[in-house]
């Protein structure tokens with residue numbers, strides 16, 4: 001089983017973005033996690049295409065784009081063109097989720113769906129076979145540096161059961177409050193991809209922290 005560490009560039013120093021991207025390039029990390037927020041779906045605005053283009057220009061690892069936006073269909077082809085390898089949309093933001101998933105795939109990307117802390121995994125039952133990844137939010141989306149929500153462990157186990165015999169290659173990703181303190185327990189619950197922002201960038205030696213995370217999961 002391959003475990004994925006995806007540092008969230010939301011926690012990077014935007015004044016030194018190229019430096020932080022190079023740090024991730026040189027590190028043990030697997031993906032870049034790119035958090036796009038629109039100020040409508042979530043109570044915060046992060047960044048859009050110009051920053052995405054800057055990341056793409058320097059990044060040597062794949063871009064895992066987490067869209068916290070309403071009406072994502074409007075922008076999916078453009079994010080694909082801007083260099084996204086994976087696009088994850090929110091269940092709560094998609095009226096026609098099946099259509100949105102097909103659009104992500106038709107745009108040439110792997111497709112993911114994110115669930116807010118209050119959204120049960122069973123709501124994905126009828127699209128689970130179409131998905132490459134499910135992102136379980138372990139905080140309410142919108143901000144880095146929030147406290148991890150404990151119910152996440154149970155949700156990972158629920159998702160593990162849901163994919164059994166149906167889509168066992170599905171990636172179970174966790175995002176929000178992930179750190180060296182809870183990553184081992186998240187692995188035991190069944191997660192295999194980990195987004196971390198502040199737990200990496202707020203340390204004195206981010207690339208060393210990534211090594212420590214990687215060591216805990218492999």
Ligand code: DX5
Nearest residue numbers: 008141142144145177197198
């Ligand atoms: C939150 C974002 C996360 C965020 C995680 O809405 O989706 O990816 O950057 O930050 P930490 O790891 O600091 O909770």
Ligand code: ZN
Nearest residue numbers: 035066175195
């Ligand atoms: Zn995210």
